[in-house]
Amino acid sequence: MRSFRTASFMLSAAAAAALAAPALADVKAGVDAWQKGDYQSAVAEWRPLALAGDPDAQFNLGQAYKLGRGVPADLAQAESWYRRAAKQGHLQAEDNLGLVLFTAGRRQEAMPYIEASAARGEPRAQYVLGTAHFNGDLAAENWPLAYALTKRASDAGLQIASARLAQLDGLIPLEQRQRGLAMLPEMEKSEQRARLAATAAATPAAPKPASSAIKPVPVAPSAPLSPAAQAAADAASEATAAAKVASADAAKPATPGTSYPAPPASGPLPAKSAPVQTPVPTAAAPAKVATNAPASPWRAQLGAFGVEANARNLWKRLAAKYPSVASREPLLVKSAKLTRLQAGGFAGKAQAVDFCATMQKGGQPCLVVDK
Incomplete structure (x- = not known):
């Protein structure tokens, strides 16, 4: 397989995600200030909430330190706040934590986060993991999987992944590229399942209703079941309990900061072009924020x-x-x-x-x- 290799790609993390804006009024006030360019006021709104444990405020404070807005740029502080939010199930914070660790050169430490984010369909993580699988560095060499991951990231609109995909068209044999494309339908389904599982895991359990007093009712003693009948009864009980848990998980509403938008379905493969040596950015670009300008962006x-x-x-x-x-x-x-x-x-x-x-x-x- 290595006879096909003409280049080895350097891995890098890409741009930061957008700010989280949940229903909490003070967190939203910070987002509003940020969008107006008043970064210091935004940080002042978020800091007390972040210290009090609000995951969205923690994530946004991490963004401020990462981008150096309202506070001096400090990747150590950004990592700390991302980590606090990630421990509470904030998926965007987990995504950015992996990318920050990777950018800082702590690649082995970053890879579990990168892999989890890629499994949920995060394009930047898929690009990094795809490159790792191509190089056989930090992940097992697997060119079909590398092609599939890069394709998913490209379809999501990640420009650097689209440029890399054009390079892979000239480096990976056609048969292995076709095997990669065949992975896409199941990969999309797997991403959806991973997002649902991660969101459900981050959703706090609903409080149990207060139990009311129940009068004991005398029941006549029953004869013990045979071993076979007891096993069947236990299996039925376990199946009923599992169904109730699954139904309750599906009905749980997503909490602020843990929702995760689905990436697009796989689109058509870009036309084959000659390999392009595209420089990989090492610095994160500023996060884009929506404005209230008359012309919609x-x-x-x-x-x-x-x-x-x-x-x-x-x-x-x-x-x-x-x-x-x-x-x-x-x-x-x-x-x-x-x-x-x-x-x-x-x-x-x-x-x-x-x-x-x-x-x-x-x-x-x-x-x-x-x-």
Whole structure:
């Protein structure tokens, strides 16, 4: 297999995630201040809540220290706050903790977090883990799996993963790339199960209702069951208890800071292109925050293509099938050798989310992005 290798990729973490904004009024006040550029006020709102144990405030404080906004940039402080929030089940904090550890060179320590995040479908973690599987460094060499993970990250809109995918097209034999693509349907299902399990694990158990006094009722003594009958009764009891637990877990509402949006379904493979030596960023880019400006920044991304004509053809097919697509103007966003097909003109994020939901019901991958 190694005769195909012409390059070995260096691993790196990517940009920070968006700020958490739950229902807590003071945490939201901090987010509002942050969006206005008043970072010191945002930190002042979050710090007492973070010290009191609020996981969203802890995550946001970690973001502030990571980006150096409102406080001096301090990755040690960022790691500390991410770790506190992660221990309480804050999934975004767990994602960022792994990436911060990896960026700091503590790669072995970071990998369990990276692997858990990638299993839930986090694109940056999938990109890092995919590169590890290609190089056989920090993870077993597995080129089909490396290709599948990089493809998932690319489909989620991670630009550096799209560039890496184009490189892998020229480095991994076709048969192994096809095996990687065959993994995608089960990988998507596995990601969904992992997200649901992680969210359920982070959701506090509902308080038990107060028990009321029950009068004892005399019952006539029963004859003991035979061993076979007792085993059957025990099995039935265990099955009933398991069903009740599963039903209760499914009904639990997600708590602030532990919800996890599903990544898009796998889209078409970008056209094959020559390997491109793309520099891997080592510094995290500033987190994007939504504003209340009249012009909405929200768009819906429908795919990324190595050939612009393929993007235009997809728009024609979707416009013929969906009136909601035909009523919008296609946006072709150039990025390196890729053309990203996006729909714009949404009044806000909620409208873009509804648009993508319609697309995904029809089997078309769609990702809400902030330009």
